[in-house]
Structures are given as C-alpha cells and as structure tokens.
Amino acid sequence: MDGSLNLVGYGLAAIGPAIAVGMIFAAYINGVARQPESRGMLQPIAFLGFALAEALALFGLVLAFIL
Amino acid sequence: MSPHVLAAAHSEGFEAPTPADFWQPLVGDGAFALTRPMVLMALSVVLIAAFFLVVSRRLSLVPSRLQFATEGLYNIVRNSVAIDLIGSRDFRPFLPLLLTQFSLILVNNVFGIIPVIQFPTFSRIGFAVAVTLITYVVYHAIGFRKKGFGGYLGSLVPSGVPGWIAPFIWLLEAFTFFVTRPLTLALRLFANMFAGHMLLLVFILGGEYMLLHGSNPFIQVASIGSFAMGIVMTFFELLVQFLQAYVFVLLTALYIAGNLADEH
Numbered sequence: 001m002d003g004s005l006n007l008v009g010y011g012l013a014a015i016g017p018a019i020a021v022g023m024i025f026a027a028y029i030n031g032v033a034r035q036p037e038s039r040g041m042l043q044p045i046a047f048l049g050f051a052l053a054e055a056l057a058l059f060g061l062v063l064a065f066i067l
Numbered sequence: 068m069s070p071h072v073l074a075a076a077h078s079e080g081f082e083a084p085t086p087a088d089f090w091q092p093l094v095g096d097g098a099f100a101l102t103r104p105m106v107l108m109a110l111s112v113v114l115i116a117a118f119f120l121v122v123s124r125r126l127s128l129v130p131s132r133l134q135f136a137t138e139g140l141y142n143i144v145r146n147s148v149a150i151d152l153i154g155s156r157d158f159r160p161f162l163p164l165l166l167t168q169f170s171l172i173l174v175n176n177v178f179g180i181i182p183v184i185q186f187p188t189f190s191r192i193g194f195a196v197a198v199t200l201i202t203y204v205v206y207h208a209i210g211f212r213k214k215g216f217g218g219y220l221g222s223l224v225p226s227g228v229p230g231w232i233a234p235f236i237w238l239l240e241a242f243t244f245f246v247t248r249p250l251t252l253a254l255r256l257f258a259n260m261f262a263g264h265m266l267l268l269v270f271i272l273g274g275e276y277m278l279l280h281g282s283n284p285f286i287q288v289a290s291i292g293s294f295a296m297g298i299v300m301t302f303f304e305l306l307v308q309f310l311q312a313y314v315f316v317l318l319t320a321l322y323i324a325g326n327l328a329d330e331h
Contacts, residue, residue, distance in 0.1 A: 044152060044317060051314050055251040058258040
C-alpha cells in the first residue's frame with residue numbers, strides 16, 4: 001500500500017474544522033432549545049459560521065491534492 | 068472474466084479511486100473534449116426549464132401535489148434566504164438569480180446519486196467556478212453601482228476604525244471581498260461534491276473488490292459491510308447535496324445584502 005503523507009497531514013488538519021463545526025451546531029441547537037422562536041434568526045448565522053469553518057477544511061483538502 | 072484476468076487482478080491488489088477517475092471525456096480528448104459533466108449540465112438545464120414551464124402553466128388556487136412541492140422549494144429560497152437576508156424591500160430583483168442558482172446546483176448535485184447518471188457535475192471545479200463567477204460579478208456590480216467606484220472601495224473599511232490601522236484593515240477586507248469570498252464559494256461546492264463522490268467510490272468499489280476478488284469467504288462476507296456503508300453514505304450525500312445548494316444561495320444572498328446595505 002502506497003500513498004502520500006499529505007493525506008495524513010490533511011486528516012490532522014481536519015480535526016480543527018471538525019471541532020469548530022460541532023461547536024457551531026451545538027450552540028445553534030442550544031439557542032433554539034432555549035428560545036424556539038429565534039430559529040429563523042439563528043439559522044443563517046449558524047450556516048454562515050459552518051460555511052466559514054468548513055472553508056478551512058476545504059483549503060486543506062485542495063492543498064493535500066495539489067502539494 | 069477469464070482466469071488470466073482474475074489472476075492479474077489478484078496480483079495488482081485493490082486500486083483506490085483517484086482524482087483521475089473524474090475526468091471522463093465522451094467525445095474527443097484534451098482541452099476541447101466533450102465530457103460527461105458537460106452533457107449532464109446541459110441535461111439539467113433542459114430538465115429544470117421543462118419542469119418549471121410545466122408546473123407554472125397549470126397554476127391553480129388549490130395547488131396540485133406537484134405545485135405544492137414546487138412552491139415549497141420556491142419558498143425556501145424566497146422566504147428563508149431572500150427575504151431573511153436581503154430584506155423584504157429589495158429582495159425581488161435577486162429572486163430569479165437565487166432560484167436559478169439553487170435549482171441548478173441542487174439538480175446537478177443530486178445527479179451524483181441518481182442511478183445511471185451518477186456523476187455530480189460540480190465535482191469538476193470549472194462548473195463551480197462558472198456559477199461563482201456570476202455571484203462575483205453581481206455583488207461587485209451592486210456595490211460599484213450603489214456607492215460609486217471610490218465609494219465602494221472606501222466602504223470596505225468599517226466606520227469607527229482608528230486612522231492608523233485603517234490601511235491594514237482595508238487590505239484585509241479587500242482580500243476577503245475580492246479573493247477569499249469567491250475562492251471559498253467555488254471550492255466549497257467543488258470539494259464537497261468531489262470528496263462525497265470519492266467516498267462513495269471507495270466504499271462501493273472496495274465492496275466490489277472484496278466480493279469478487281477476496282481471497283477467502285470471510286473477506287467476501289465482509290463486503291456486505293462495505294456495501295451497507297455505501298448505501299448509508301448515499302443518503303448522507305443526499306443531505307450534503309441539498310445543504311450545499313442551500314449554503315451557496317445563502318452566501319450569495321448574504322454578499323448581495325452586504326453591498327446593498329446603506330452603511331457597512
């Protein structure tokens with residue numbers, strides 16, 4: 001079995017965004033559980049935060065294949 | 068399959084799918100080849116246009132089942148994206164753009180798990196870049212038209228920033244507006260589709276290899292687990308595909324709203 005060490009590096013790098021995405025949705029669920037009416041307001045914010053945190057994982061994925 | 072081929076497959080071992088598997092020319096080769104995603108993109112445009120034409124031709128006050136489902140889809144874009152983010156005063160001109168992007172991305176993403184078609188168009192980055200380019204031009208055009216050339220570039224710095232730090236903030240903000248935003252928008256769509264499809268390839272090709280080329284019955288039985296994971300991941304992909312279409316229009320609306328707003 002052969003492969004690139006890049007992918008191991010990417011696996012390590014993905015830990016950060018993974019924790020971040022988990023925390024974002026945890027906060028979103030908490031917020032909605034405490035105040036169900038705030039759902040409409042929190043949803044775009046949660047997805048925006050998710051998208052921003054995910055962007056870092058995506059940069060890593062692309063770099064893992066390019067470098 | 069002849070014994071010779073089987074023996075050859077045995078000695079080679081399992082070949083994991085590579086990014087090269089996504090390059091699938093149908094006619095010709097090189098830069099001007101007609102590829103599978105190009106055909107799928109054309110197919111999706113025809114399908115979406117035909118679908119909306121058929122549904123909107125027979126509109127009634129008491130909606131049919133199809134009309135109800137279509138209105139649900141339309142309301143996701145109209146209410147929870149356009150009105151919530153752009154505001155009920157200005158959202159109307161941007162609704163066609165947002166709905167087009169949403170339906171185009173959704174249909175092309177779902178192509179990834181429809182049997183026979185089974186190729187997400189946006190797993191080739193060129194398509195993601197093309198869709199992003201439209202968003203990019205639109206939100207900058209709005210900014211330039213609303214605030215003027217210098218006014219728009221000046222408005223990148225939020226008001227209330229101390230004078231000495233403003234140039235640095237401006238550099239950071241300009242980099243965000245002109246480089247990071249389009250880059251992440253295109254990469255997010257591309258990378259999600261690419262990685263998701265690769266995941267399906269790994270599980271299903273791995274299961275196929277264990278079942279047909281496994282050296283003992285235990286490995287062949289274990290292929291059931293691999294296929295089961297493939298099926299679970301297919302449904303997970305459906306969720307991701309919908310989510311990516313939603314996130315794409317959400318961010319497009321957010322960027323438009325940011326440049327429409329009166330103060331930064």
